[in-house]
Amino acid sequence: MAWDFETDPQFQEKLDWVQRFVDEEVAPVDRVVEHAWDVTDPTRNKLIRPLQDVVRGQGLWACHLGPKLGGPGYGQVKLALLNEILGATHSGPVVFGCQAPDSGNAEILAHYGTPELKERYLRPLIDGDIMSCYSMTEPQGGSDPTSFVTRAVRDGDHYVINGEKWFSSHARFSSFLIVMAVTDPAAPRTKRASMFVVPMDTPGIEIIRNVGVWGHNEAEGTHAYIRYTDVRVPADHLLGEEGEGFAVAQTRLGGGRIHHAMRTVGLVRASLDMMLERAVSRETRGRSLADMQLVQDMIAESWAELEQFRLLVLRTAWKIDELDDYKKVIADISAVKMVMPKVLNNVVSRAIQLHGSLGISKEMPFGKWLLESYHMGLADGATELHKQQIAKQLLKNATPVSGLFPTTHLPALDAAAELKYGLPAIGAQ
Secondary structure (H helix, E strand, O other), X not given: OOOOOOOOHHHHHHHHHHHHHHHHHHHHHHHOOOOOOOOOOHHHXXXXXXXXXXXXXXXXXXXXXXXXXXXXXXXXXXXXXXXXXXXXXXXXXXXXXXXXXXXXXXXXXXXXXXXXXXXXXXXXXHHOOOOEEEEOOEOOOEOOHHHOOOEEEEEOOEEEEEEEEEEEEOHHHOOEEEEEEEOOOOOOHHHOEEEEEEEOOOOOEEEEEEEOOOOOOXXXXXXXXXXXXXXXXXXXXXXXOOOOHHHHHHHHHHHHHHHHHHHHHHHHHHHHHHHHXXXXXXXXXXXXXXXXXXXXXXXXXXXXXXXXXXXXXHHHHHHHHHHOOHHHHHHHHHHHHHHHHHHHHHHHHHHHHHHOHHHHOOOOOHHHHHHHHHHHOOOOOOHHHHHHHHHHHHHHOOOOOOOOOOOOOHHHHHHHHHHHHOOOOHHHO
């Protein structure tokens, strides 16, 4: 067993290249491309596709995937180190082919898709030619799959889907949706639903409206409120078996949660870097902000929170690589998900304060990042649910005491020490 806190020198060289490439080539794209996911935008394609070719040439395309699926097979730790750099940009994940929700959807297709589905949807998704949508959340039940009411009923060699889905992100950019629907309402709660690949051009799909979120000043929102009316899907578009929708979802969500956290490390670090720059650049009342104790406190607290969060993310990524089973790392992933919004909120809030009126203006990115922290507290399961998950996992290994007092009750420990050594315990003197 070995512990190592150093990055492999060869991969560090790649990371150094990525940092330069992102700073010089990717970050400027964010200023002129509204949606990096919109493959119908000619400006987006003109600027982003050449950058994607450069990334492919560097062997860094789709690093979340193994070699059999066209990725380098670096594993989650190296992906985390890469995503730290990409996370501070809008276009970065798309340029490197590891963007949400497509990375998670690719995992689902890779695990559960038939050869035909992989050829029709997975291959162009991995190649960056199309985008996808994960249509799971419902307006009346949030992200709790045990409360879903959207139905998929078998009709010959098809399933017919009826219902509504809420916050189906990037549906308007997508060629297909992955939809969770109830196939057996009488089954146990976690066995009721199934997962389907649904082509976006299937008759009966209606985007009621594209919902926008605060902090994203886009002309049209990107989170679709969708109605499915008698949507007929071929039976071979079922992912896995009937009733496995919950298990299929966990395959996707485990990776999605840790990947969000990897990218968030980049946002937190960018916020801290801006704080440091501001502190050494700004004077007030004849003194540098860097010399003021309360400013130093803000910087120190931010650095410590960033490092703690980053180490938790990296250790979780390492455990995923070692165990190759998201279920065995469920508490760790939940912990990362629980901590993520709080750390981002804390550090961004301090950065805003340090920048004064400029910090709350639209001339700095902090407002968007602050609201993003609330988004992160809801996406892929609310923070409160992850706290429950952590507690449940920990309590499984807790053993109740057989007597009246705790096993660490001091009088009992004193008595045991006296019996073992024949000497009076310090506590008894």
